[in-house]
Amino acid sequence: MGYVAVKGGTLAIEESIKRLKYERLKKGTVLECARIEGGMRALIDQVMSEGSLYSETLAAIAIKQAEGSPEEAVFLLKAYRSTLPRKHYSCTVESTDMFVERRISASFKNIPGGQILGAAHDYTLRLIDFALQDETDEGAVRWLNRFESEKSGIDVQGADLDNLPKVLDVLRNEGLLLPCGDNDREPDDVTKESVQFPTSRSQRLQILTGGQTGAVTSLGYAALRSFGALHPTVGELRVGNLPIYVGSLLGEGQAEEDYYYIGDIKVTEAETIFPVTVQKENGRKEIEFGIGYGMCYGQNETKAIAMSILDRCLESGDAGYPVYDEEFVLLHINSVESTGFISHLKLPHYVTFRSELDSVRKTRKGKGTVGEDEGERP
Template identity: 65%
Template sequence: MGYVAVKGGTEAIEASLKRLTYERLRGREVIEIKTIQSTMRGLIDQVMSEASLYEPNLAALAIKQAEGSMEEAVFLLRAHRSTLPRLYYSQTVETDRMFVERRISASFKDIPGGQLLGATSDYTHRLLDFQLIHETKEAIEQWLTDYEQERSPKLPSKNLIYFSKVVDYLREEGLFTEHEVDNTPPDDITKKSLEFPASRSERLQTLTRGQTGAVTSLGYASLRGYGQVHPTVGEVRVGMVPIYVAPPNETTEDQENDYYIGEVKITEVESFVPVTKNYNQQENDLEFEIGYGICFGQNETKAIAMSILDQCLEHPEASFPTHDEEFVLLHIDSVESTGFISHLKLPHYVTFQSKLDSVRGVKQEVRKNAK
């Protein structure tokens, strides 16, 4: 018989995993993936956005497995994303081709095409609805039938209309600088690590997968005064956009050959920010610039906050942390921040022993000098 290592770690982990499963199952209730998918829209959208993977089914599974913990669900989906080969880039998505479900402008009372309120909790009274405790399937069916009947005569004509962008009208007036279309392929932050100064494509990618709370906080900080961006929301639009990929090894630019691979729901925000433009050193002119926000699913707060931060980072000269791209971009990722904060739970006794040794060394030195 020799000495054998105690399998303390292995056993502790096994027991802990069992306990975790017990906590998930002890209520003896099964939540169906489809239940999560059809009732937890906000949660699913948020998980997909922070995970940067659009797959409502898997997002629902992640939420179930994570027992509703946001950081865990995002983490699960991100880790899954790592195992998927990424073979193609989609064609540019034109958001004025969006199948709009909701579109509002805070800048103009009337916008061509009109304001379309769509589904929003903005005008709900935040009172707990105790009737939901006893909601039944029958009641849901009844409500839906009534709703369909009420709606059917009002259905719009079959002619599709596209809502053009609010900013287009202002561009015509010369209030926005016309920019050349920049078709440089975007840098992919999942294939190349972020280096500074970052390109705008890298900044936007980092912001759009940022943790909702973190992006909101920093956008809010800028708005309150720790930043120089005070936007007016030109337009918020929510809806489905089609995604196309070009056939591989195809050199022609003929869009007719593109494959339609599905549609994703997105929230897109264009904020209008007044900026002073300096011409010929002397003349100052006031113009608008656009802060851009976009994210998977319906998450308007995040998209608006992102549009603020996008503008902030376009102006690194301002001496606020919200205008510092390293400060903003390196601290908003859910998986990175939660991972590093939680790593403090790991044992650090070697490092502590080492520090202890040097503190003792210092004390000795002090005593020696005091004599």
């Protein structure tokens, strides 16, 4: 009897893991990673963004292993990231170098370079398309061929897609934006040193961009709806590819021609505008515009806009609402941290609960089941 009562956990756990694999495979079909990469662009983008690791291939494997759960897939990706040596920092990226697929502005109708709708769910009716049940690979290829031939007939109005001007420059040139120079301080790497409060802007942006999509959206929404009542205007929202370069190993001070191009990343960038009251001389007040900034991997537009709202909140500092408090926002939006700590409640708490039980029993004098009511001196 003795051995049974204290042992046996390992076997049960092994069986549970088998059961999980069974659930993934029980219908006798296997989801190929290539199909995930092909058809689950949005999930891949979300997982890469929350996982802070840009690799569609790895994200697809993680999604497969996680049976499509974003929190699990992000977890896998982040854990894998911990095994990778950091060899380089990339060179500074200018978002004006983006090869734009989509770019819209809600502030001006006519913007230099034009509004480019690109691909977005925004303009669709959310009716379930039952025809998708019968979609075939052959049908897809036929559709693609037709799409290509249609496209060649349309006149692309000669827009220079990898050199579009920024919408905010219009305001900047009029002197309506709060002036801010380039901040060329080396960014603090939050993966190398844990954040200490108060944080730097680079730390805030890194944490926000890696935040859980739902959490960033909810907190941004709270600031927008009532707690802080900020109503920004989207100055410009861009989706497109940015080229990434690294410097040579030989040291600093090298010419730009010596940088190595290592590939493109797709990102969403949001620049939002907020009216700010500025005190001038003699107590006179003026309204100028402040900016909120959001950028994340992949096409994650809601997250990028919500991030820009939170960036603005944290920049302006404490206004009496939690979403302006950097500890409240930054320490609670990381998916691996929040889901991990909540799921740890499923672990045994036998010892800690026993200890708590003892305290509870003591407060209800005479109801303890053990020996004397008083505790022992150690």
